Amino acid sequence: MAKLGRLRAARPGDAAGLIVLALLFVLPLIAWWTGHRFYVDFGTRIVIYALIATSLNLILGYGGLISFGHAAYIGIGAYTVGISAFYGFDSGLLHFPLAIAVSALFALLTGAVCLRTRGVYFIMITMAFAQMAYYLFQSLDEYGGDDGLTIYNRSTLPGLDLDHRPQLFLVAFVSLVIVLYLKYRLVNSRFGMVLQGTKANETRMIALGHNTYAFRLAAYVIAGAVAGYGGALLGDFSSFIAPSMMGWTRSGDLMFMVILGGAGTLFGPVMGTVVILVLEEYLGPFLAWFADLFHVHQAVPNIEHDWQLPFGLLLIAVVIYQRGGLNGLIERFGGRQ
Amino acid sequence: MDTGLLVTQLLNGLQLGVLLFLLASGLTLVFGIMDFVNLAHGAIYMLGAYIAAKLTLALGSFILAVALALPIVAVIGLILERFVARPLYRREHLDHMLATFGLLLVLDSLAQIVWGPDSVSVPLPLWLRGQVTLTSGIELPAYRVVIVASGLVIAAALYWLVNHTRIGMLIRAGASNRTMVSALGINIDLLFAGVFAVGAVLAGLGGMLIAPITDAAINMGNDIIITAFVVIIVGGVGSMKGAFVAAMLVGLIDTMGRSYLDGLLKLFMPLTAAETAAPALAAMLIYILMAAILALRPQGLFPPKTR
Numbered sequence: 231m232a233k234l235g236r237l238r239a240a241r242p243g244d245a246a247g248l249i250v251l252a253l254l255f256v257l258p259l260i261a262w263w264t265g266h267r268f269y270v271d272f273g274t275r276i277v278i279y280a281l282i283a284t285s286l287n288l289i290l291g292y293g294g295l296i297s298f299g300h301a302a303y304i305g306i307g308a309y310t311v312g313i314s315a316f317y318g319f320d321s322g323l324l325h326f327p328l329a330i331a332v333s334a335l336f337a338l339l340t341g342a343v344c345l346r347t348r349g350v351y352f353i354m355i356t357m358a359f360a361q362m363a364y365y366l367f368q369s370l371d372e373y374g375g376d377d378g379l380t381i382y383n384r385s386t387l388p389g390l391d392l393d394h395r396p397q398l399f400l401v402a403f404v405s406l407v408i409v410l411y412l413k414y415r416l417v418n419s420r421f422g423m424v425l426q427g428t429k430a431n432e433t434r435m436i437a438l439g440h441n442t443y444a445f446r447l448a449a450y451v452i453a454g455a456v457a458g459y460g461g462a463l464l465g466d467f468s469s470f471i472a473p474s475m476m477g478w479t480r481s482g483d484l485m486f487m488v489i490l491g492g493a494g495t496l497f498g499p500v501m502g503t504v505v506i507l508v509l510e511e512y513l514g515p516f517l518a519w520f521a522d523l524f525h526v527h528q529a530v531p532n533i534e535h536d537w538q539l540p541f542g543l544l545l546i547a548v549v550i551y552q553r554g555g556l557n558g559l560i561e562r563f564g565g566r567q
Numbered sequence: 568m569d570t571g572l573l574v575t576q577l578l579n580g581l582q583l584g585v586l587l588f589l590l591a592s593g594l595t596l597v598f599g600i601m602d603f604v605n606l607a608h609g610a611i612y613m614l615g616a617y618i619a620a621k622l623t624l625a626l627g628s629f630i631l632a633v634a635l636a637l638p639i640v641a642v643i644g645l646i647l648e649r650f651v652a653r654p655l656y657r658r659e660h661l662d663h664m665l666a667t668f669g670l671l672l673v674l675d676s677l678a679q680i681v682w683g684p685d686s687v688s689v690p691l692p693l694w695l696r697g698q699v700t701l702t703s704g705i706e707l708p709a710y711r712v713v714i715v716a717s718g719l720v721i722a723a724a725l726y727w728l729v730n731h732t733r734i735g736m737l738i739r740a741g742a743s744n745r746t747m748v749s750a751l752g753i754n755i756d757l758l759f760a761g762v763f764a765v766g767a768v769l770a771g772l773g774g775m776l777i778a779p780i781t782d783a784a785i786n787m788g789n790d791i792i793i794t795a796f797v798v799i800i801v802g803g804v805g806s807m808k809g810a811f812v813a814a815m816l817v818g819l820i821d822t823m824g825r826s827y828l829d830g831l832l833k834l835f836m837p838l839t840a841a842e843t844a845a846p847a848l849a850a851m852l853i854y855i856l857m858a859a860i861l862a863l864r865p866q867g868l869f870p871p872k873t874r
Contacts, residue, residue, distance in 0.1 A: 296661050343858045346865045350604050350660045350804060354796040355861065361793045362854035369846040478793055482606075482668040489665055539676040545669030549662050550654050 243557040247497020250504060251410075254280075255403055262396050270395045271467075276507050277402040278463045281409050283487040283499035285456035290485065291494030292417055293449045294429030295345075296353045299360025300484045303333045303454050305476025307461020309367055312379045312471045322385030322392070326462055333458020334451050336363070341450035345443060357478055368473040378472025385466050392466055402463055406500075409456055414496055416452075425449050486545055492557025501556045509544075513537035571705045576826045577819070582711050584818025585718025589773035590795035591802070591810040592725060593766030599742045599805035599871060600762050603652055604660050606667040608770050608795070609788025610674035611647075615640050615771025616783035617678055620687040629692055633775050637768055644767025648760050656759070671789075679785055686784035695779075714776050721769070722811055729807055738762060742805065742871070794821075797857050803867030813868060817853050824849040 258273030282304060289295040310329040319325075340359040344352055373379045384392040392398045416422050427435045428442040435442050465471050474480075483506065491502025514537040521527040548555070594608050618639055622632035651670050655662055691710055698706040729735040737758055741748045749755040774787070781787065798817050802809025829845030836844065860868065 296664070298664065340858075343861055346861065350598070351800060351865075353604070353660060353664060354800050354804075355857070357793055358797050358800065358854055358857060362851050365850035366847055369850040370843075371846070372843065477789075479668075479671075479789065482665075486665065486668070489661075536676045536680055538672040539680070542669040542672030542676070545672065546651060546666050549658075549666040549669065 241561060242563075243492065243498070243561045244496055246560045247495075247500060247557075250497065250501050251407070254500070254504070258399050259396065262399075267395060270399055272507075272511065274395070274399045274402050274467055275464075276504055277399065277406050278460055278467060279484075279487065279507060280500040280503040281402070281406045281463070282457045282460035283484055283491070283503045284406070284409055284413060285453045285460065286484050287488045287493060287495075287499045288413055288416070288456075289446075289449050289453045290488050291492075291498070292422065292429065293425050293446060295446060295450065296485075297344075297356040297450075297453075298353050298478065298481050298485065299340075299356035299358075300453075300457055301476045301478065301480035302336070302360035302363040303457035304461035304464060304480070305363060305367060305471075305473065306333050306336055307458035307463075308465030308468075308471040308475060309373070309379075310458070311385060311462045311465040312381050313373055315381045315383055315385075316373060316379065320383045320386050322387040322466075325385045325466075326459060329458045329462035330455045333461070334455040336458075337451045337454025338447070341447050341454070345446050345450065357481065360476065360481055361478055364473050364476050364478070367476070374472070376473060378470055378474075381465060381469045381471065384469060385462075398467060402467070405459070405463065410496065410500070417496075421445065421448070490545075490548055490555050492555035495555075495557040498555055498557040505556065509541060510537065513540060572826075574701070574705050575707065576822055578707055578711055578715065580819035580822035581715045581815065582718075582818070583822055584815040585715050586773045586777055586791065587795055587798050587818055588718060588722060588811055588814035589769045589776075590791060591798040591814050592722075592807060593769040594795060595799045595802070595805055595807060595810045596738075596762055596769075597766045598799070599807075600738055600745075601652070601656055601759050603656060604663040604667070605652070605766075606664055606792070607647070607651075607670040607674060608667075608766070609790075609792030610671045610678075611640065611644065611767045611770040611788070612774040612791065613678060613783070613785065613788040614643060614674065615774030616689075616778040616787060617682055617687065617774075618771075619775035620689045620778050620783040621682070623689050624687070629689065629695075629779065633772075636775055637772065640771030641764045641768050643771075644764040645760055647767070648763035652763060653756075653759070675785055675789075682783075684785065686782040687778075688782045689779040691779045710779060717776065721772070725807065734761075794853065797853055799867075801857055801860050801867055803870040805871040806867070806869045809867055809869035817856070820856060821849075821853050824852040828852070 254273060254277060258270045261267070261269035261273070282300070286297065286300045289297055307329040310332050311325045314325055314328065340356070344355045344359065347355060367373070368376050386392070390397055390401065392401065417426070424435060424440050424445050428445060432442050464475070487502040487506050488499045489502070490505060491500065492498030517537060517540070518527065590608060590612060594605065597603050597605055615636060619629070619632045619636040622635055623629045626632055647670065651666060655666055695710045695713060697709050699709050699712050700706050729738060737748065737753055741755070741758055745755065774783070794817065798813045799810055801817065802811070802813030828849045829841055832841035832845050
């Protein structure tokens with residue numbers, strides 16, 4: 231296994247992933263030293279979503295479990311921080327373990343039902359349960375309901391100050407690296423092998439004596455717990471939480487991050503997250519600039535907000551023409567050299 | 568208990584049920600035959616509402632607008648089938664979900680470019696604005712009665728189409744064995760395109776019917792589509808009968824839960840606790856129903872026999 235691990239690390243997709251990860255570390259810090267605070271925040275957001283996408287990749291890419299409800303854990307994690315802070319509990323030593331525990335519990339309860347089903351049922355049920363969580367938080371008027379909840383005090387951690395942007399960024403980045411490392415170890419462990427085996431051929435895994443349901447449920451709970459931790463970080467980062475951050479279209483974005491980057495690869499979701507969040511941020515202004523260039527901006531005055539149109543077309547094109555995602559693309563071109 | 572309120576809430580529940588059926592029947596028809604999952608189905612519902620709204624404002628007649636909007640939505644359905652759905656039939660469900668999610672983003676933002684971000688209200692003809700008086704002096708909004716009645720008529724028509732016509736026979740045959748149907752010389756591309764268009768028309772009609780009540784709005788399809796998924800999961804994916812029963816069940820339970828749950832909880836809970844818990848529980852009710860049914864019957868209430 232160790233030998234296989236070394237071989238995998240040498241693949242061009244992983245090399246590209248390491249470069250992206252290094253840039254994700256260096257660029258926000260340079261931005262901080264040169265006074266571009268916006269880019270520190272942007273980097274933090276990318277890192278947190280990359281962590282959440284990585285957790286989805288564990289079940290989607292390696293387990294073949296197409297969960298269309300992963301954004302629910304963002305909301306659960308973020309609301310755990312928000313509601314604790316609402317009652318005056320500010321300690322991160324409480325927030326983060328609690329967010330992980332609540333998310334794991336939600337994953338355990340819903341996963342136990344979802345995993346009884348297969349295929350398209352599974353997709354729709356994960357979606358439905360996530361929407362249930364969405365409506366639940368929307369109906370809680372005490373915590374802002376549809377309007378959301380402002381977190382006035384970020385989580386406190388001993389020796390750290392999360393109000394200081396580079397420190398929040400570093401906490402998020404270190405978390406991402408740890409999660410990537412743990413995922414790497416997990417996927418190449420016996421557990422990971424069985425999980426990938428259930429994706430490839432469940433009957434054979436059952437014949438080999440594995441309880442595939444239990445393996446899937448364990449993976450589902452781990453993915454939910456990690457995503458909940460990401461959600462808690464996101465709550466601390468944005469200091470404002472609303473049900474909209476866990477809407478089902480957000481789950482779709484998360485899935486696209488994984489698929490675009492390359493499902494079932496180590497760094498694919500990180501690359502996918504970078505591309506999607508950069509597009510989300512800059513596609514609109516780029517379109518506006520492009521429209522100005524051809525003097526047609528007047529015809530489409532709202533084009534800055536219409537970035538979803540080319541984004542959606544890209545998504546359709548990726549699905550129809552480039553199934554391996556970015557990682558597959560890099561491997562294909564990198565492999566020839 | 569106030570009988571008038573109860574009857575009104577029952578009607579509202581049936582109305583939601585009818586809308587859910589219009590969406591779920593199209594979804595389940597397309598899934599049952601092409602094995603294709605369409606997330607953009609809710610966007611077609613939204614397009615139907617907008618097209619009918621704009622035509623009503625242009626022509627001055629809601630009925631005429633709906634009559635014109637239906638073939639337009641059918642054509643949109645045919646175009647989407649040809650360029651997005653057809654290349655993906657042989658792919659995995661994951662690919663269907665992602666591509667149609669992209670399609671949903673495209674259709675939502677196209678609608679926003681063409682019609683702007685504001686919602687559009689739809690004026691009803693005078694004769695539909697009034698109330699229908701029941702025997703015991705209970706008044707019901709005429710238009711809501713019309714929605715429920717037309718939904719039931721459509722359900723009956725679909726039942727007849729699927730079970731008693733040659734096309735229906737082909738549809739059922741296609742659902743149970745696609746290869747055999749095409750081997751018998753049936754043009755399967757044409758059949759698939761037709762079924763997709765019928766699904767689009769049903770969803771579009773749902774949007775048109777609800778537009779005078781809720782207005783046509785960009786995101787209107789994105790909420791209800793998930794509830795429609797709950798309906799077809801509960802009913803059994805691919806089953807028309809299941810879609811109908813589950814749509815009515817979900818529509819009634821959701822509406823009744825929202826109106827009566829706090830009263831029910833107050834019977835055995837402190838007042839303030841009931842007032843907090845009731846909306847939260849009402850919001851989760853249909854999902855709890857879904858989980859309960861799945862725990863007992865993982866294939867839904869009426870799973871199709873052939874799958």
